[in-house]
Amino acid sequence: MVTSESKPQSRCFALVPCAGTGSRAGTNGPKQYERIAGHPMVWHTLAAFGAVRRISRTLIVVAPGDGFFERNPTPALVVPCGGPTRAASVMNGLYELGRAGATERDWVLVHDAARCLITPALIDALIDACMADEVGGLLAHKVVDTLKQEEGGRSVATLDREHKWLAQTPQMFRLGVLQQALERAGPHVTDEASAIESLGLKPLLVPNGTQNFKVTYPGDFALAEAVLKARLR
């Protein structure tokens, strides 16, 4: 008989896809290694996860041949198994987490290297919200502005913004279910939650503000730097 005492506790792992090229960012190399507020962008991301006691281990997926992590200065596990899409990189990383000892029932928090404004408090808030949930969930921001439908650069309709959210990361799901969901959804899904939805499951939306944005375009670097510097003051 399995009692509550003998039942193994689920652990939390972090998986950071860091194998993109940053084609929209206008940088010379991959954007995640650009210096922001004195450190490479991904350093800030890893520092936040490193400060969360409930994260057992963080695994970073980098591109094969990536020189940046040759001498890994972090306690995270760096694996050069990046794929051609974000979803492929995440799939490969989940497999590596399994090889490193994570089980199907363990939770995985997938977080973009390029969301370097994540904080330990936000990660803890997501874990608190999802730990007791059947499915898991994601940080997200409820749409506040009036929403437009565009055609050829012109607004042709105003859409109902009720019940519309912008997906952020981390996104927290059980490893086994996430593997199954991504296998089914294929390599082009843009986040974990959409793969989970394709199984007919409904991820929990954990409300968050706008500061956890993804550094995507050239102008985002200065904004990220300003926020990080303001936090240090």
Ligand SMILES: Nc1ccn([C@@H]2O[C@H](COP(=O)(O)OP(=O)(O)OP(=O)(O)O)[C@@H](O)[C@H]2O)c(=O)n1
């Ligand atoms: N094949 C890929 C593509 C993306 N990513 C990672 O997924 C995160 C979110 O992706 P995005 O911001 O779109 O990054 P890029 O794909 O690098 O940017 P772009 O789409 O502008 O090329 C980033 O941390 C990125 O490094 C990844 O690990 N493997």
Ligand SMILES: C[C@](O)(CO)[C@H](O)COP(=O)(O)O
């Ligand atoms: C996962 C994600 O950050 C959620 O907003 C995003 O979908 C990934 O990046 P992309 O801009 O869609 O490539």
